[in-house]
Every structure is written in C-alpha cells, then in structure tokens.
Amino acid sequence: LGAATTDRLPDPAAADPPELGIRRLVGLQPAADLVGEPGDGRRLVISGDAAWVLNTALDRVDRIALAPAEGGSGLADASPREALAKRRAVGPDVVGALDDLFWLPPPLDGPDAGALGRVVALDAAGRLWAMDEAGVSALPRPAQPEWTTVSLGAGFDGRLYALDRSVGQIFRYTATGGAWPAFTVAGEPWLSATADLSAARDLSIDGSVYVLLAGGGLLAFEAGQARELGVSGVPGGLVEPLSLQAVPGAGLLLLADRGGRRIVALGKDGAFRAQLLKLPQPAADDDGGLADLHDLWWDERSALLYVLAGKTLWIGPFTGLGD
Known part of the structure; x- marks a missing residue:
C-alpha cells in the first residue's frame, strides 16, 4: 500500500x-x-465441504473439513489432516517436492460431465496427484510434450493446462470421452506464439x-x-x-x-x-x-x-x- x-x-x-x-x-x-510458520508459502483450493492447503515449505497438503459446528459458530473440526506429503509412496511412485495445488473440474459436456472434480498437486518431478475424500492417486498424463520447467497448473472445462516457463508455452491436455480425469492423448502447445513466462x-x-x-x-x-x-x-x-x-x-x-x-x-x-x-x-x-x-x-x-x-x-x- x-x-x-x-x-x-x-x-x-x-x-x-x-x-x-x-x-x-x-x-x-x-x-x-494451519501447520508451519506464518511466512511459509501456501496455496488454497476449496472443494465441496473441504479446504485443501499446500504448504510449500513443508511439502505437504492438508485437508480441513468445513462442516459447521452446531449452532453455526465456527467449524465442527478445524484440525488440518495431512493428505499428501513429500516422500510418501503412492502405489509404485514416491511424491516429490510439491510446487502447486489447483482445481481440475470435470468437462461441462459429454460423458464425463457429471464426474466429480479433483484437487490436484503438482510435484517437482512433473507428476500429478489427484486427491479427494477417498484418498490420493497418481493422475496419468502423456510423456509428450516433454516438460522442462513446469511448476504451475490449472484446470478448465475438464482440460489440464501446464505452464512451462523455460520454453514460454502453456500445454493443454484433453481427456478422451469417458476416461476423464486420465489424460492419454499428447498435449498440444496452446499459445500460438511463445511468450516470456520466466517470471x-x-x-x-x-x-x-x-x-x-x-x-x-x-x-x-x-x-x-x-x-x-x-x-x-x-x-x-x-x-x-x-x-x-x-x-x-x-x-x-x-x-x-x-x-x-x-x-x-x-x-x-x-x-x-x-x-x-x-x-x-x-x-x-x-x-x-x-x-x-x-x-x-x-x-x-x-x-x-x-x-x-x-x-x-x-x-x-x-x-x-x-x-
């Protein structure tokens, strides 16, 4: 100010x-x-009756239930519950340092329109982790195009967007009908011309x-x-x-x-x-x-x-x- x-x-x-x-x-x-220190970097996603908070200093995502307390004053249980953390094994993979947290909504039309959206964490190895009340799962994406420095992601109308600051491009991925949120088709450069995305x-x-x-x-x-x-x-x-x-x-x-x-x-x-x-x-x-x-x-x-x-x-x- x-x-x-x-x-x-x-x-x-x-x-x-x-x-x-x-x-x-x-x-x-x-x-x-919240866990951690006041100055720790944090990211927030609200999904239904829960808040999801990424602490980038601690490399962990916490889930906070938003159910109101009886009488409507405050939350019934405001305790953060760890949902994902660096070095955790998820299936055969291990979670890396966590860079970003974003919301991936389902498509507006088509066979997947009624699906539930996902809270998605992006780690430094370029892996995506989908979270909901049931737990955590790896979110598949194609190997192409190759990512260089992707540390930001976003979702819109069922599509996945990944910003690669090194090559100045935003890649867009579209799931085939009925397979969402698994992305199996190679992503495409969405920007018609590269831009300076280094900052x-x-x-x-x-x-x-x-x-x-x-x-x-x-x-x-x-x-x-x-x-x-x-x-x-x-x-x-x-x-x-x-x-x-x-x-x-x-x-x-x-x-x-x-x-x-x-x-x-x-x-x-x-x-x-x-x-x-x-x-x-x-x-x-x-x-x-x-x-x-x-x-x-x-x-x-x-x-x-x-x-x-x-x-x-x-x-x-x-x-x-x-x-």
Whole structure:
C-alpha cells in the first residue's frame, strides 16, 4: 500500500478515503489454525465441504473439513489432516517436492460431465496427484510434450493446462470421452506464439487464461492469442502479488497482494476496482491489513471468501463489489 493506506485508522467506523477504494470484509473470521510458520508459502483450493492447503515449505497438503459446528459458530473440526506429503509412496511412485495445488473440474459436456472434480498437486518431478475424500492417486498424463520447467497448473472445462516457463508455452491436455480425469492423448502447445513466462507466479482460467508475473504484471490470452492487459489505478501499485483468481461471473481478477497486506480486485481490463481489507481494530493496533497473505478463494455460489493469511484460514461472507 501507499503511505496513505498504511496509516492507522482512529475509529473502526470511520469512513475510509473513497479514493482508496477500500471495501471492508465485515464478518471475516479466523476458522482454522494451519501447520508451519506464518511466512511459509501456501496455496488454497476449496472443494465441496473441504479446504485443501499446500504448504510449500513443508511439502505437504492438508485437508480441513468445513462442516459447521452446531449452532453455526465456527467449524465442527478445524484440525488440518495431512493428505499428501513429500516422500510418501503412492502405489509404485514416491511424491516429490510439491510446487502447486489447483482445481481440475470435470468437462461441462459429454460423458464425463457429471464426474466429480479433483484437487490436484503438482510435484517437482512433473507428476500429478489427484486427491479427494477417498484418498490420493497418481493422475496419468502423456510423456509428450516433454516438460522442462513446469511448476504451475490449472484446470478448465475438464482440460489440464501446464505452464512451462523455460520454453514460454502453456500445454493443454484433453481427456478422451469417458476416461476423464486420465489424460492419454499428447498435449498440444496452446499459445500460438511463445511468450516470456520466466517470471510467472500464478495461473488462472475462466475461458481466458491469465498469468500473474512476479513483478505484478499480468498476461492475458484468448484462444491462444495474447491480449493486451495493463494493470492500472491500484493505490500504491501492486507490491508483492502472490496469487490470482479469475472470477467469471463477477468479471473480476482477485489478487493476493502480500506486500500490500490486501486483496486487490481488478476488472478484466486490468483496471483497479477495489482493495479488500478486514475491519480495523484500533485498540489492538490493527488497521485491517492481511498480514502474511498467501492465497484466496472466492466461492461465488455460496458467497463465501476464504483467505490464507499467516497461519490462519479465514472465512467470511463476500457478495462481490455490488457495482
């Protein structure tokens, strides 16, 4: 944040300066304590009644049940349960260092349209691990094209996308009807021309493909073609954005800006829409910033926002910007 946004607010009810575009996340509450240290890198996927959290420092994925406690206050059991970890044997294979965690939804049409989606972890050896309540299984993919430096994955309409930063390409895989989520057909280069993806930090898809860069830049691609996308109007500029969620229904891009201790909402054109903060607590010297922010997940259907900040999973209502 810029200097104007880091000043402590004297009163929780005080109006935020309108030019800063601040929206307060009223009702955002701590829901679960996470394993590891506050600064550990983390990734978040919400699937049905569970939150899945990858801790990249510990190389493990935990599952947190989201069933509410009786009376509706908090979760019935917020204890993280290890679902996957480095060096674990899964069948004949051994899990490597874990790089990414993403959601792989089923196809919208065809024989696999009614299948359940999968939470997928990507390890440093290029292996994919599919997780659900029943356990973990290896997710097959073809040997071609060969991966060089793939550390980011994403899913959309049953397809698998893998970003290879070394060759500047995004490979797309399509499962044959009835075989999903097993991918047996060789992937295809999805970008019509290679791009500089060396600084890619996150990948999100809503029909268009968005790539977040380490310096705060954004790349957008439609049908494999690059589309100009410049970030503009963000107060203080993006400081240290770590993750990105493209939200199709709301027409928003939500970024976890760790350095700015905030969630930044952009339009699909990259223009600033709002910055999301907690309610300030002046008595506790808390201005509402999201310290050690790592990742977020907005479930539009349930109007719930999930936030990983520090060692805490936060959950609260969020219905969008309303404009």
